[in-house]
Amino acid sequence: MSDVERGRTTRRSRPVRVAEAIKDWVVEKGLMPGDRLPGEAEMIAHFGMSKGTIREAMRLLQAQGLVVTKTGPGGGSFVGEVSTDRARALLANYFYFRNVSIDDIYQLRVALEPEVAAALAGKLDAEQLARLEAIMADYAHPAADAEEERAQHIASLRFHACLAEFSDNALLSFFIGFMARILTDLTVYKKLYSQPNEELWKRGRAYQLKLIAALRAGDAEAARGIMRDHMLMARRMMEDQEAVVMKRFIAE
Structure with a gap:
C-alpha cells in the first residue's frame, strides 16, 4: 500500500472502513443477493468494533442498496442488489x-x-x-x-x-x-x-x-x-x- 493510499485509509471514519470490510467479506464468501449476513453480535466479534460502529456501517451499506434489512420472523440483514x-x-x-x-x-x-x-x-x-x-x-x-x-x-x-x-x-x-x-x-x-x-x-x-x-x-x-x-x-x-x-x- 502506498503512502497516499495509507493516508486515505487512515482518514476514513471507522464505520466507512467497516462497511468496506463487510463488502470485501461478502466477496470473499461468494454471497449472492438475498443471502443472510451474520447477526450484529457476530459482526462485532468478527470486526472487533463497537455496536455503534457496526450499526452505522450497516446503515451506510443500506443507503448504497447493498444491504437489505427485514424485520419480524425470519428477519435480519441480507445481501442486497442495486437495481438497474x-x-x-x-x-x-x-x-x-x-x-x-x-x-x-x-x-x-x-x-x-x-x-x-x-x-x-x-x-x-x-x-x-x-x-x-x-x-x-x-x-x-x-x-x-x-x-x-x-x-x-x-x-x-x-x-x-x-x-x-x-x-x-x-x-x-x-x-x-x-x-x-x-x-x-x-x-x-x-x-x-x-x-x-x-x-x-x-x-x-x-x-x-x-x-x-x-x-x-x-x-x-x-x-x-x-x-x-x-x-x-x-x-x-x-x-x-x-x-x-x-x-x-x-x-x-
Missing part, C-alpha cells in the same frame, strides 16, 4: 455536474448500438422479436399532434433499451439503457414541430422494421448498417429540434 433503475439514476445525477450534451450521447449511440444489433443478429427468439414488434405498435400510425409525437419518440427509445437488454454484454446493455433514460427524462426541445413530422415518423419506423428483418434473418452486417444509419438520422433530428439535456436530478 437506481444505478442509472445515480449515474445521471453524477453527470448533472458534467454538462453532458445531446451530441455526447449520440456519439456513443452511433458507436455502440450498431454493434449490439450486429451481435444479436440471428440470436433472438420469437418471443424477443415479438416484444420489439409490440413496442412498435405504440407508433404504428403517424402522430396527430406534437404531444403524441413526443410520446411516440419515448416509445421508440423503449425499443432501443429493450433491444439492448437482450445483449449478453451487461455493460453495453446498461449504458444503452442509460442513454435512453437520459433522452426520455432529461431531454427538452427548443424547437418543437408545430405539426407532427410524418416523414420523420415514416423513416424512423422503416429503419426499425428493416432492423427486425435483419435480426430475424441473422444478417449481422445488415443489422449493423441499418442501426448506424438510424442513429445518424436520429442525431440529425435532435439537431433540427435543437434538443438539449436539462439541468436537473432524476428520481430513482
Whole structure:
C-alpha cells in the first residue's frame, strides 16, 4: 500500500472502513443477493468494533442498496442488489455536474448500438422479436399532434433499451439503457414541430422494421448498417429540434 493510499485509509471514519470490510467479506464468501449476513453480535466479534460502529456501517451499506434489512420472523440483514433503475439514476445525477450534451450521447449511440444489433443478429427468439414488434405498435400510425409525437419518440427509445437488454454484454446493455433514460427524462426541445413530422415518423419506423428483418434473418452486417444509419438520422433530428439535456436530478 502506498503512502497516499495509507493516508486515505487512515482518514476514513471507522464505520466507512467497516462497511468496506463487510463488502470485501461478502466477496470473499461468494454471497449472492438475498443471502443472510451474520447477526450484529457476530459482526462485532468478527470486526472487533463497537455496536455503534457496526450499526452505522450497516446503515451506510443500506443507503448504497447493498444491504437489505427485514424485520419480524425470519428477519435480519441480507445481501442486497442495486437495481438497474437506481444505478442509472445515480449515474445521471453524477453527470448533472458534467454538462453532458445531446451530441455526447449520440456519439456513443452511433458507436455502440450498431454493434449490439450486429451481435444479436440471428440470436433472438420469437418471443424477443415479438416484444420489439409490440413496442412498435405504440407508433404504428403517424402522430396527430406534437404531444403524441413526443410520446411516440419515448416509445421508440423503449425499443432501443429493450433491444439492448437482450445483449449478453451487461455493460453495453446498461449504458444503452442509460442513454435512453437520459433522452426520455432529461431531454427538452427548443424547437418543437408545430405539426407532427410524418416523414420523420415514416423513416424512423422503416429503419426499425428493416432492423427486425435483419435480426430475424441473422444478417449481422445488415443489422449493423441499418442501426448506424438510424442513429445518424436520429442525431440529425435532435439537431433540427435543437434538443438539449436539462439541468436537473432524476428520481430513482
